[in-house]
Amino acid sequence: xxxxxxxxxxxxxxxxxxxxxxxxxxxxxxxxxxxxxxxxxxxxxxxxxxxxxxxxxxxxxxxxxxxxxxxxxxxxxxxxxxxxxxxxxxxxxxxxxxxxxxxxxxx
Amino acid sequence: xxxxxxxxxxxxxxxxxxxxxxxxxxxxxxxxxxxxxxxxxxxxxxxxxxxxxxxxxxxxxxxxxxxxxxxxxxxxxxxxxxxxxxxxxxxxxxxxxxxxxxxxxxxxxxxxxxxxxxxxxxxxxx
Numbered sequence: 690x691x692x693x694x695x696x697x698x699x700x701x702x703x704x705x706x707x708x709x710x711x712x713x714x715x716x717x718x719x720x721x722x723x724x725x726x727x728x729x730x731x732x733x734x735x736x737x738x739x740x741x742x743x744x745x746x747x748x749x750x751x752x753x754x755x756x757x758x759x760x761x762x763x764x765x766x767x768x769x770x771x772x773x774x775x776x777x778x779x780x781x782x783x784x785x786x787x788x789x790x791x792x793x794x795x796x
Numbered sequence: 797x798x799x800x801x802x803x804x805x806x807x808x809x810x811x812x813x814x815x816x817x818x819x820x821x822x823x824x825x826x827x828x829x830x831x832x833x834x835x836x837x838x839x840x841x842x843x844x845x846x847x848x849x850x851x852x853x854x855x856x857x858x859x860x861x862x863x864x865x866x867x868x869x870x871x872x873x874x875x876x877x878x879x880x881x882x883x884x885x886x887x888x889x890x891x892x893x894x895x896x897x898x899x900x901x902x903x904x905x906x907x908x909x910x911x912x913x914x915x916x917x918x919x920x921x922x
Binding site: 690723725732733734735738739744745776778780783784785786787788789790 | 831840841842843857859860893898900905906907908909910911912913914915
């Protein structure tokens with residue numbers, strides 16, 4: 690099973706700042722990595738798929754990069770509504786696995 | 797609008813059973829795999845299993861933590877998928893979400909998930 694490790698566990702930033710979230714895989718997942726946003730009390734929503742492609746309706750300030758074992762989700766120009774937990778997920782190998790999440794707090 | 801609505805959650809004793817439903821609308825349900833993902837309170841996401849479409853003989857896969865206890869099925873005539881949970885343990889307590897593959901325009905990508913239902917809470921406790 691591929692283990693996805695996300696860091697940091699919690700990130701506290703101010704509006705307008707840039708957030709950089711990391712996801713590291715225990716073995717290569719090529720570009721088969723996605724990012725989800727889960728706001729409080731809501732179901733997850735797909736943000737980024739195949740490492741760097743924004744899902745439909747996702748603002749351009751969300752961007753993804755990386756391949757192999759190291760991936761980054763960048764949120765430029767943070768807004769208060771970005772308060773959420775962000776998860777990465779791989780579909781390279783079965784079983785499908787998720788990272789433990791990064792909680793983004795907005796000061 | 798694509799929509800998934802879970803139901804059937806509740807309180808059940810350890811060792812008991814429960815069957816969840818996932819009612820779908822807004823897309824061709826019969827052609828789409830359906831996945832179940834769970835989330836314990838305050839914890840991360842855990843993929844539970846999936847059922848593929850008729851074209852793939854309704855093949856199912858499960859996470860090791862539920863294999864042999866949980867069964868996913870579907871009724872394409874009702875646009876509904878099910879998660880039958882037997883021999884429930886306290887560690888199965890979680891919100892259970894159903895979801896499907898991500899589609900954009902006329903293209904779909906298996907095993908990326910969007911949208912998700914709102915979830916249904918299963919509590920296993922004596």
